[in-house]
Amino acid sequence: xxxxxxxxxxFLPQEKVIYGAGSLARLAxxxxxxxxxxxxxxxxxxxxxxxxxxxxxxxxxGARHAATYAGIQQHVPESEIVEATHLARDxxxxxxxxxGGGSPIxxxxxxxxxxxxxxxxxxxxxxxxxTLSAAEFSHLAGFTDEATKSKTGFADPRATxxxxxxxxxxxxxxxxxxxxxxxxxxxxxxxxTLYSPGxxxxxxxxxxxxxxxxxxxxxxxxxxxxxxxxxxxxQLAAWMSFFGPASVNAAAGLSHAIGxxxxxxxxxxxxxxSCIILAHVMRYKAATEADAARLAPMARALNLVADRASDRExxxxxxxxxxxxxxxxxxxxxxxxxxxxxxxLEDIARATVGDSPQMAEVVEILQQAW
Numbered sequence: 542x543x544x545x546x547x548x549x550x551x552f553l554p555q556e557k558v559i560y561g562a563g564s565l566a567r568l569a570x571x572x573x574x575x576x577x578x579x580x581x582x583x584x585x586x587x588x589x590x591x592x593x594x595x596x597x598x599x600x601x602x603g604a605r606h607a608a609t610y611a612g613i614q615q616h617v618p619e620s621e622i623v624e625a626t627h628l629a630r631d632x633x634x635x636x637x638x639x640x641g642g643g644s645p646i647x648x649x650x651x652x653x654x655x656x657x658x659x660x661x662x663x664x665x666x667x668x669x670x671x672t673l674s675a676a677e678f679s680h681l682a683g684f685t686d687e688a689t690k691s692k693t694g695f696a697d698p699r700a701t702x703x704x705x706x707x708x709x710x711x712x713x714x715x716x717x718x719x720x721x722x723x724x725x726x727x728x729x730x731x732x733x734t735l736y737s738p739g740x741x742x743x744x745x746x747x748x749x750x751x752x753x754x755x756x757x758x759x760x761x762x763x764x765x766x767x768x769x770x771x772x773x774x775x776q777l778a779a780w781m782s783f784f785g786p787a788s789v790n791a792a793a794g795l796s797h798a799i800g801x802x803x804x805x806x807x808x809x810x811x812x813x814x815s816c817i818i819l820a821h822v823m824r825y826k827a828a829t830e831a832d833a834a835r836l837a838p839m840a841r842a843l844n845l846v847a848d849r850a851s852d853r854e855x856x857x858x859x860x861x862x863x864x865x866x867x868x869x870x871x872x873x874x875x876x877x878x879x880x881x882x883x884x885x886l887e888d889i890a891r892a893t894v895g896d897s898p899q900m901a902e903v904v905e906i907l908q909q910a911w
Contacts, residue, residue: 551787553701560707562769575665577636579607583649584640592714607632613645617684626655636665643674650682650700668702672723675783677705692805709772721870722812724759727779729815733794736835744789747781754778796822802892809879816872823860876911
């Protein structure tokens with residue numbers, strides 16, 4: 542009989558993921574199932590004023606629609622959370638419906654947390670993503686301290702969206718560069734799951750499958766932007782890339798940590814920071830025997846190397862493949878492409894890891910990415 546290591550897998554309190562083109566139609570019945578009658582829609586200005594999506598959501602909600610807050614910006618300034626929380630109280634909202642990318646979804650998590658009563662109960666949150674950030678599958682929320690321009694946040698299982706609706710039709714107005722860059726963010730989740738400390742029998746398998754899916758379907762999305770089935774496959778891959786984040790510390794990976802500092806300080810979308818940083822972090826990780834062994838399955842799943850290749854060779858091939866995918870998709874791949882000054886690299890490294898022995902290595906990663 543084989544001995545197995547003891548472990549624990551923590552499921553987040555997410556009740557349902559509804560997927561398929563046209564699945565937005567189920568929003569009203571989900572609100573009814575949750576016994577909610579006054580929905581606050583949380584979104585950004587562009588979606589509300591330049592696309593038909595928010596009006597479509599409001600129509601589906603019908604009499605259940607209480608109000609819409611459409612002021613959420615990239616990286617979620619804290620003042621917007623305060624404003625939206627006041628609006629939720631004014632309209633006595635009993636459910637939040639977030640529509641958009643990671644920013645509106647994270648904002649809704651912060652709002653339900655701010656609204657929590659003395660009993661600690663959080664309002665239900667239904668997330669309708671329009672990008673591939675996968676924030677909808679997480680109990681983590683990030684927002685920006687406007688005074689310091691630094692990213693902060695929290696982790697609270699109660700803030701996890703209760704319901705997620707993955708409707709590929711809702712992604713059609715998303716600019717192609719944003720859709721593809723958020724797909725690289727999902728790839729970042731999957732890769733950092735692989736080398737996250739610990740043994741993850743579910744997540745490692747799903748991460749490899751997510752990587753396969755993103756490498757196949759992101760380029761197809763660029764070629765076939767109206768193909769809903771291709772978009773749906775990207776959404777499912779993003780889900781697999783960040784499955785059960787309470788059990789895996791992927792969001793604390795080095796690529797994510799560097800990206801958060803760059804994003805909040807220089808107003809760079811998180812997907813774009815992954816485009817620029819991920820491959821360089823992978824090359825850095827390939828130098829460590831344990832990390833190379835964790836990254837090697839990615840190269841083998843993508844048929845990048847021969848069976849006899851070493852783990853280090855496989856890990857480096859995987860890093861090169863990520864860099865190649867980013868360039869194939871026509872996305873930014875250098876820090877100077879997004880106006881990050883070269884003389885700021887040391888400050889970014891210090892903000893990421895402090896004055897630790899790792900700081901010199903992070904500076905080197907940033908120099909290679911610049």
